[in-house]
Amino acid sequence: MKAPPTTVLGYALMGLLHQKAQSGYELRKVFATTPIGSFSDSPGSIYPALARLEKRRWTRAAGEAGDNPRQRKRFSLTAAGVTELKRWLALPVTRQEVASSMDSLWLRCAFVQQVLGIEETLRFLREADREMTTHLVSLREYQRKFMSSVEFSSGRLAFECGLAGVAVSLRGIRRAILQIERDQS
Amino acid sequence: MKAPPTTVLGYALMGLLHQKAQSGYELRKVFATTPIGSFSDSPGSIYPALARLEKRRWTRAAGEAGDNPRQRKRFSLTAAGVTELKRWLALPVTRQEVASSMDSLWLRCAFVQQVLGIEETLRFLREADREMTTHLVSLREYQRKFMSSVEFSSGRLAFECGLAGVAVSLRGIRRAILQIERDQS
DNA sequence: TGAATCATGTAATAGGTTACATGATTCT
DNA sequence: AGAATCATGTAACCTATTACATGATTCA
Structure with missing residues (x-):
């Protein structure tokens, strides 16, 4: 029918960002070192997923120093992101x-x-x-x-x-x- | 590294075909009505997967009447298919x-x-x-x-x-x- | 300074999902 | 004959995977 707003990976990232604002690299390490679901920690999955969330305005990236794109970024949930995360969590089982x-x-x-x-x-x-x-x-x-x-x-x-x-x-x-x-x- | 020979779905189909030769429709019904793994029963996944297996010469399709492509087909494992299935099953855990x-x-x-x-x-x-x-x-x-x-x-x-x-x-x-x-x- | 690791990203490819299309068979 | 179901397939789209690329930082 209609395409879902984002993937399970997207919501996993949003849930982690709700706990605290983090960089993509830190999020990757969570997937690599903890038994939270079975998500890949490869950059090819995480960064595109983060980019999709940003395009939806559910997250915001704050470059820590200047605007160099290769600089460490700190991703955080926007108000709309929190709303969407809540909506997904409240969905009936x-x-x-x-x-x-x-x-x-x-x-x-x-x-x-x-x-x-x-x-x-x-x-x-x-x-x-x-x-x-x-x-x-x-x-x-x-x-x-x-x-x-x-x-x-x-x-x-x-x-x-x-x-x-x-x-x-x-x-x-x-x-x-x-x-x-x-x-x- | 190197791409795997086929997907888990492919091996699931081969395992079922090892039990008995079946049509794609019957295989779909297995996925739809039994709790074997969580594979989709949509034609868009099953038929392309069967076509891939056939291209590898691991399965063979026998049209039951004439060569009309819209006719019911009966898929069966070839000898090479059985070999590949065995190889996969014998892989170390x-x-x-x-x-x-x-x-x-x-x-x-x-x-x-x-x-x-x-x-x-x-x-x-x-x-x-x-x-x-x-x-x-x-x-x-x-x-x-x-x-x-x-x-x-x-x-x-x-x-x-x-x-x-x-x-x-x-x-x-x-x-x-x-x-x-x-x-x- | 050189090596390792931190950190973000892209390109090619392949597979799954959804929706659509089409013909054959069965049942009333 | 018409409807439902059997049966196979295709097209568009999206996502994940793998491999590669690149710059920054840390540490010996």
Whole structure:
């Protein structure tokens, strides 16, 4: 239908810039040295992505000394950038995101509390809970219907690990919900 | 360095064609209706991918009636295709694959036993065990060093779920190894 | 001063996504 | 016959990847 405003990488960069203004090089190091999603740290992905954000006026680059383009730049979110980041984080959790874009969901999960606050986090986690529960049910149904034959068991292993991974994530989310509810009362 | 022979999608198609010769439409339905990886079922991805495989002589298309290009085709693996699939499945499990291409690893896992047999499956699973163990250790080290501060806990949630997911997968793989060893004796 | 690293960028290429197009078959 | 679905394909666009290029800074 309509093209999405930017890519998951774009939102990852915006989330990191929301924490603090940084240079492209520092952002690359985050991707290279921390287990935040699985984004490439290659300059060929980061700098074009930053340029796209700048063209949208969601970020602003401040050259630290003079206007030499080869100088270190400090990127920061604009007000419009913060708005867009918030919009993306507040987007409803869909069945499709849970089924085939868990990386995007985890990324939103990583930023939502800091950017939107605890109320919205709770809403977000409850939505994730609901959608993942549904997804898990349909995975189990599929397993019952089509994976019951013993055939080749490493194929089953792949399926079961995927299923177990979803189940674990769901448990984590439920625990987080309970924790927040406990803290609030 | 050098471009990979084909994409993960290409190997997914080859793995499915190894099970049985199928049409592009049937392959699309597999992606649309089963939880095998998260490949798009759009014709714009499947048919070009099949065409690439055919150009490499890894698959052959047999038109079922006449040579009308709009007729249903039945794709099957050639001998060279089987060789290439086996080569890919036998590739060593690397740290990098475990850290940022688990989808490729699960796909290999799903096909390895059927295509390479039980001996190679055991070797594959043991390699995966080794690399995932190492990865898990480094994740825990990162957690100890940088995630100890309480800061924003939904960020921690994302990290911990990722970590728990790896731990669960690893348990699954170890259980599979034990199962195979038990069956062999 | 020379080497390593910091820091930003570009060019070529290839793959995926969306939307569109087209013909064949099946069902009512 | 008309509608729905089966079935394959193409075109435009965008993004990521790889490799290369270039200048600035730091440190021995």
